[in-house]
Amino acid sequence: MAKLIIEGGRALKGQITVQGAKNAALPILAAAMLIPEPVRIGNCPRLTDVEHMAGLLRALGCRVDWTGDGLVVDAGCARTAALPEDLAGSIRSSVFLLGPLLGRFGAAEAPYPGGCDIGNRPVDLHLKGFRAMGVKVDEASGRIRCLGRPRGTEIALEYPSVGATENLLMAACGAEGDTILVNPAREPEIDDLMAFLNGAGFDLRREGSSRIRVRGGRRGHGTAHAILPDRIEAGTYLTAAAITGGHLVLRGARKEHLSALLTALKEAGCRIRSEGTDLDIEGPERPKELRRLVTLPYPGFPTDMQSQVFALCTVARGTSVLEENVFEDRFRHGAELRRMGADCDLRGRSAVIRGVKSLHGATVTARDLRGGAALALAGLRADGVTVMEQAERIDRGYVDFAATLRQAGAAIRREDD
Numbered sequence: 031m032a033k034l035i036i037e038g039g040r041a042l043k044g045q046i047t048v049q050g051a052k053n054a055a056l057p058i059l060a061a062a063m064l065i066p067e068p069v070r071i072g073n074c075p076r077l078t079d080v081e082h083m084a085g086l087l088r089a090l091g092c093r094v095d096w097t098g099d100g101l102v103v104d105a106g107c108a109r110t111a112a113l114p115e116d117l118a119g120s121i122r123s124s125v126f127l128l129g130p131l132l133g134r135f136g137a138a139e140a141p142y143p144g145g146c147d148i149g150n151r152p153v154d155l156h157l158k159g160f161r162a163m164g165v166k167v168d169e170a171s172g173r174i175r176c177l178g179r180p181r182g183t184e185i186a187l188e189y190p191s192v193g194a195t196e197n198l199l200m201a202a203c204g205a206e207g208d209t210i211l212v213n214p215a216r217e218p219e220i221d222d223l224m225a226f227l228n229g230a231g232f233d234l235r236r237e238g239s240s241r242i243r244v245r246g247g248r249r250g251h252g253t254a255h256a257i258l259p260d261r262i263e264a265g266t267y268l269t270a271a272a273i274t275g276g277h278l279v280l281r282g283a284r285k286e287h288l289s290a291l292l293t294a295l296k297e298a299g300c301r302i303r304s305e306g307t308d309l310d311i312e313g314p315e316r317p318k319e320l321r322r323l324v325t326l327p328y329p330g331f332p333t334d335m336q337s338q339v340f341a342l343c344t345v346a347r348g349t350s351v352l353e354e355n356v357f358e359d360r361f362r363h364g365a366e367l368r369r370m371g372a373d374c375d376l377r378g379r380s381a382v383i384r385g386v387k388s389l390h391g392a393t394v395t396a397r398d399l400r401g402g403a404a405l406a407l408a409g410l411r412a413d414g415v416t417v418m419e420q421a422e423r424i425d426r427g428y429v430d431f432a433a434t435l436r437q438a439g440a441a442i443r444r445e446d447d
């Protein structure tokens with residue numbers, strides 16, 4: 031168990047370099063399973079979720095080693111297509127291994143991922159897609175058992191799920207014949223996965239914004255790929271500058287992946303300039319309210335930034351309305367922020383946040399990864415000391431979160447029990 035102890039009231043100042051994206055690293059590591067030769071995945075963030083995925087690959091018989099800023103995965107000696115219960119239960123993205131295992135071995139088995147801390151997260155779209163590819167899927171006794179070599183076909187997703195898109199693309203690489211995915215997710219991490227797979231000898235192409243074609247029947251070979259910068263990590267630090275009235279330069283950020291957030295931060299009164307891959311942000315003394323912010327699949331406003339922007343709205347001049355459209359239970363940080371003096375009403379998928387002049391330090395609990403980040407940002411702004419419990423939840427998505435903020439002038443330290 032870990033705690034973050036934050037003395038608020040200091041404006042952030044300095045430079046932060048953006049790490050590789052967690053949400054690209056996880057499916058790309060899983061995709062390495064498709065390739066019977068060593069692959070190098072550079073700019074890979076050393077996060078607990080990434081370590082868990084590396085553990086899963088090892089349990090399947092792969093060699094996985096850290097070298098420099100990346101991981102080398104050799105799936106050449108992978109033998110089994112069944113994921114062990116104890117390891118797979120601890121990380122939701124173990125479900126990403128189903129697609130590549132099917133593509134490689136024509137069989138895959140994993141524990142059912144179940145719900146998680148931001149709501150019930152079904153995998154029906156993944157499994158429906160596998161079935162459309164002719165795979166037999168059995169969901170009895172809490173495990174998902176998939177059997178049969180996937181066959182290329184046209185699959186239309188009812189919703190552009192990120193995970194289902196990735197899983198189906200990976201299964202399609204090992205399929206017989208071509209697969210056309212209609213209404214795929216458009217998140218940049220999908221394109222990073224496609225770039226990795228294309229570099230390994232597969233053939234995936236977007237046809238306009240609403241279709242991806244995958245040519246089947248190819249064998250993957252060794253390759254090297256550098257993970258794209260993490261837009262959510264970058265967005266979190268930008269929002270930290272915004273809430274503290276600070277001045278930060280984010281190095282290595284891709285502003286084209288941050289458009290919806292940058293629009294919101296400008297509406298809140300931030301000054302943002304970009305030069306090459308640097309983003310320079312100056313926060314206002316007190317943010318303006320966000321009239322109505324709605325989370326949507328990319329290129330809409332990302333659900334993974336909703337909690338951090340929620341924290342920003344708690345100290346805005348007026349009333350903000352946030353609508354969460356992607357996950358059903360993603361406002362748990364609201365109740366924690368109230369302990370710090372926030373004034374908000376939560377009803378179903380909507381939050382009404384009446385900005386207060388100041389927050390005060392309190393003892394709060396990180397209920398999920400991004401909600402935890404949001405509480406830390408509120409703590410940076412609040413008067414007095416905030417103690418955030420269950421801070422280890424933040425390690426899933428941020429490398430050295432406290433140390434990074436400390437370098438930018440925050441008074442924040444971590445205590446591990």
Ligand code: UD1
Pocket residue numbers: 052053054056123150151152153154155156157189190191192193194333334356357358
């Ligand atoms: C990924 C990201 C996560 C992000 C989310 C949305 C990773 C490792 N995680 O999660 O950080 O918040 O995208 O941008 O990349 N759904 C179904 N059936 C399915 C699949 C999804 O109903 O088979 C629903 C989910 O319950 C949720 C919505 O679709 O309400 C979005 O989920 P999805 O896009 O699949 O997100 P993840 O891939 O789980």
